[in-house]
Amino acid sequence: MEYTDATEHAMFFSYNMYIMKGTSKQNWALLYIAFCLLITTIITFWRTWEQTYPPPHPEPIHNTTVKTSNEASATLQETKAPELPLSITENVGQMLMIGYWGTDSTEALLPLIAEGLVGGVMLMNGNVGATDEVTAATVHALKAAVPAHLPPLLVAIDQEGGIVSRLPEDDTMLAQPAIASETAAYETAYTRGARLHDIGIDINFAPVLEHITNSESFLYDRTFRVAAEAVGPLGTAMVRGYADTGVTATLKHFPGHHNDSADSHESLPISNSNTPEALRSAIAPFSYTLRHTSSTPLVMTSHVSYPHFDANFPASLSAYFINDLLRTELGFDGVVITDDLNMGAITETFTRPEAIAAAVHAGSDILLFVVEPSAIRTVHQTLMDLVDTGRITETRIDESLKRIMILKSNQ
Numbered sequence: 449m450e451y452t453d454a455t456e457h458a459m460f461f462s463y464n465m466y467i468m469k470g471t472s473k474q475n476w477a478l479l480y481i482a483f484c485l486l487i488t489t490i491i492t493f494w495r496t497w498e499q500t501y502p503p504p505h506p507e508p509i510h511n512t513t514v515k516t517s518n519e520a521s522a523t524l525q526e527t528k529a530p531e532l533p534l535s536i537t538e539n540v541g542q543m544l545m546i547g548y549w550g551t552d553s554t555e556a557l558l559p560l561i562a563e564g565l566v567g568g569v570m571l572m573n574g575n576v577g578a579t580d581e582v583t584a585a586t587v588h589a590l591k592a593a594v595p596a597h598l599p600p601l602l603v604a605i606d607q608e609g610g611i612v613s614r615l616p617e618d619d620t621m622l623a624q625p626a627i628a629s630e631t632a633a634y635e636t637a638y639t640r641g642a643r644l645h646d647i648g649i650d651i652n653f654a655p656v657l658e659h660i661t662n663s664e665s666f667l668y669d670r671t672f673r674v675a676a677e678a679v680g681p682l683g684t685a686m687v688r689g690y691a692d693t694g695v696t697a698t699l700k701h702f703p704g705h706h707n708d709s710a711d712s713h714e715s716l717p718i719s720n721s722n723t724p725e726a727l728r729s730a731i732a733p734f735s736y737t738l739r740h741t742s743s744t745p746l747v748m749t750s751h752v753s754y755p756h757f758d759a760n761f762p763a764s765l766s767a768y769f770i771n772d773l774l775r776t777e778l779g780f781d782g783v784v785i786t787d788d789l790n791m792g793a794i795t796e797t798f799t800r801p802e803a804i805a806a807a808v809h810a811g812s813d814i815l816l817f818v819v820e821p822s823a824i825r826t827v828h829q830t831l832m833d834l835v836d837t838g839r840i841t842e843t844r845i846d847e848s849l850k851r852i853m854i855l856k857s858n859q
Contacts, residue, residue: 538598539845540831542567542852547818550574554586556821561593561601565828568602576614580647587648599856604651607640611669624656625673630685637689645693650859653698653748655686657733662707680736691743699737701750701787702774703763704730712751712793722756735778744782751793765806775811783855785814801830808840813848
């Protein structure tokens with residue numbers, strides 16, 4: 449303990465008192481000395497403690513209520529999603545992605561982007577130039593058309609390899625049927641992804657995760673030719689390869705087409721799966737990949753009817769398949785995108801407003817339309833009308849917007 453000036457003064461004063469008053473006052477003097485020493489010791493100790501251990505700054509108060517896993521996921525999304533001053537019209541636009549086959553595709557898309565009517569573009573043949581440099585210039589022009597206050601444009605492409613390739617590929621690039629090992633799957637995705645990234649493409653609509661063994665199927669030449677249990681590991685390797693280049697992969701077409709599925713481009717396929725076991729087998733590759741990948745891919749839903757599980761809607765418009773099965777049971781909290789809602793499977797069965805309303809109610813975040821630019825204006829207005837009349841709430845739009853913003857912030 450250090451003696452301060454106050455301590456020395458007290459001791460000196462007490463000693464003089466003792467001498468002056470004599471021994472008859474000895475007991476009172478000793479008590480006085482002890483009292484002074486006690487007080488000065490306490491003061492010295494307190495000052496030393498404050499210097500050595502200063503009081504901490506107040507911490508902000510946090511809500512420590514225990515959350516369910518779904519609530520925790522929502523909180524994480526709220527934390528990551530940037531706050532943007534978007535109008536409801538612009539929010540709705542973020543949920544729309546357009547593809548257009550026309551040779552004037554790029555010029556026709558620019559006004560839609562500039563007006564905030566779409567949040568993404570799917571590159572079609574009309575957007576692809578003779579060289580990657582020309583295509584990159586097109587992508588740059590599309591992205592540059594986004595107003596400064598809006599989030600960036602998502603640019604996607606169908607580059608599965610093989611028969612579904614918007615960009616020309618040489619024979620060194622493997623199509624999915626030729627991929628038989630995880631190493632080949634990773635290397636193919638990494639090489640292809642690096643090329644897409646250099647062009648400025650954010651998303652590849654690949655890999656295809658259906659297990660198809662029927663050579664007559666419209667998907668046969670687009671899928672892995674391996675045993676059913678090997679599809680998930682190959683898909684996982686491809687997701688990882690794309691992610692390592694900065695490109696987001698897409699698992700499609702959840703929950704899956706079957707060997708005898710009709711071509712959904714023309715009509716609505718109907719699955720005869722009527723047991724949980726059969727459905728579990730169909731979704732096994734998706735479930736495996738979602739469990740084993742650290743990155744968050746997109747999931748594209750299929751226009752396939754499973755009447756035993758949902759008698760009213762195909763999987764792409766079904767709350768059972770998107771909210772209950774994909775999000776709740778499989779725990780997927782990323783972006784869900786529909787397959788093209790202008791395909792025959794939908795247009796031959798539902799009106800466009802019915803399809804739009806059902807897709808959003810089911811939990812889809814991005815609605816994909818391969819249509820004329822004028823049609824996307826109608827789609828946007830239809831979605832706005834659904835919001836204005838209360839059939840779709842702004843809260844529901846916000847749920848999708850948060851997931852989309854997280855996806856865009858990671859590009």
